Amino acid sequence: MTREEIVSKVNAVLAEEFEVEESVISPDADIRKTLELDSLRLVDLISAIQVAFGVKVTTEELHLLTKFSDLYDYIEKNL
Amino acid sequence: MLYEAEEVLGLIPQREPVVMVSRLIDASGNRCHTGLSVTADNYFIEDDGLMAETGLIEHIAQSASAFAGHRYRMQSLPAPIGYIGEVRKFHCYRRPAIGDELQTEIIFEAEAEGVTLMSATTSCNGEAVADTKMKIFVEPVR
Numbered sequence A: 001m002t003r004e005e006i007v008s009k010v011n012a013v014l015a016e017e018f019e020v021e022e023s024v025i026s027p028d029a030d031i032r033k034t035l036e037l038d039s040l041r042l043v044d045l046i047s048a049i050q051v052a053f054g055v056k057v058t059t060e061e062l063h064l065l066t067k068f069s070d071l072y073d074y075i076e077k078n079l
Numbered sequence B: 001m002l003y004e005a006e007e008v009l010g011l012i013p014q015r016e017p018v019v020m021v022s023r024l025i026d027a028s029g030n031r032c033h034t035g036l037s038v039t040a041d042n043y044f045i046e047d048d049g050l051m052a053e054t055g056l057i058e059h060i061a062q063s064a065s066a067f068a069g070h071r072y073r074m075q076s077l078p079a080p081i082g083y084i085g086e087v088r089k090f091h092c093y094r095r096p097a098i099g100d101e102l103q104t105e106i107i108f109e110a111e112a113e114g115v116t117l118m119s120a121t122t123s124c125n126g127e128a129v130a131d132t133k134m135k136i137f138v139e140p141v142r
Helices: A003-018 A031-035 A039-053 A059-064 A068-078 B005-010 B053-074
Strands: B023-028 B031-037 B082-092 B101-112 B115-124 B127-138
Touching: A003 A039, A003 A068, A031 A039, A031 A068, A039 A059, A039 A068, A039 B101, A039 B115, B005 B023, B005 B053, B023 B053, B031 B053, B053 B082, B053 B101, B053 B115, B053 B127
Parallel strands: none
Antiparallel strands: B023 B031, B031 B101, B082 B127, B101 B115, B115 B127
């Protein structure tokens, strides 16, 4: 899977899961603010990534990912 | 069969008349199967002889609770208290009737900071009865 394919799939999956426009998801955007993540929704992000890519992100690792570009990098590295 | 009748009460905090799990059939990894025998004295049976949809939600939540209780018990820990944090995409295809034997599959999909995301499918004799996704907050055992 190329970087472009990962970015496209992440954006589509998260836009659907969190009911936001894909256009608001950009590499430099803040994940928590954009997706309005709270403690209840954090688990949705972990599950969405796991289902879409088979990549398990731990809570600790997720806290280190602040921008969407960090998330793309993480998935690319762990695919 | 892992737990049946009175044994199930050791896994969940609910007591009669609102016990909505009759048995924990099996459990492996992140999934389990539970059963509920729908009897005439079930708390959620309405005047038309059918179970209220909220009874199905309660059955699914207690199934998850029984599964969590079993997992803790396997680690020699007391059963935790769990709270429903969110119910999403609940579909009820038909309301159960007296005499139905419900079977529910619970899958714990992901966990973060004490919140578990689970999916559930309830059927009766192979016919889909309900499905949903639920978030359960499990209070840490002290």
